[in-house]
Amino acid sequence: MYETKPIPQSEIVRFMQAKTPHAKCSGCGQSSFALVNEENINGAGLEARMALTGYPFPGYDIFKARTTDVVVFMCNNCGTVWQLSRKPVCDWLSVQL
Structure with missing residues (x-):
């Protein structure tokens, strides 16, 4: 998985x-x-995550849905x-000069 440290706002x-x-x-x-949350990630114990819920079906458990880190x-x-x-941002930054 990619880093979850805060990404500077300028980046x-x-x-x-x-x-x-x-x-x-x-x-x-x-x-x-x-930018709502980026400076607070980890420093204040906060992480922004989005559930990738898909289509609910019988027996679907939202608490087991995959999640991804996000910039808000x-x-x-x-x-x-x-x-x-956040992944495309981190990927892009990793190849910049």
């Missing part, structure tokens, strides 16, 4: 500028986001929350 901004330079909020269309953003205008998997 997340570099990733977003390289991969999604024209990102807009799906709720209101604005392009101003705040919030739109500064309407508050819509956006989650980005």
Whole structure:
């Protein structure tokens, strides 16, 4: 598994500028986001995780669902929350100069 230490905000901004330079909020269309959790990972004992739940079926146990580490953003205008998997960010950063 990849590292779960905090990714500096400046590195997340570099990733977003390289991969999604024209990102807009799906709720209101604005392009101003705040990084919600990254500096708090591990330092405060917090980790952002998203359950990959799939389709529920008889006997499905949500507590056994796979999870992935995420970077959490919030739109500064309407508050819509956006989650980005940390793995592609870490992978991209590992090959940058």
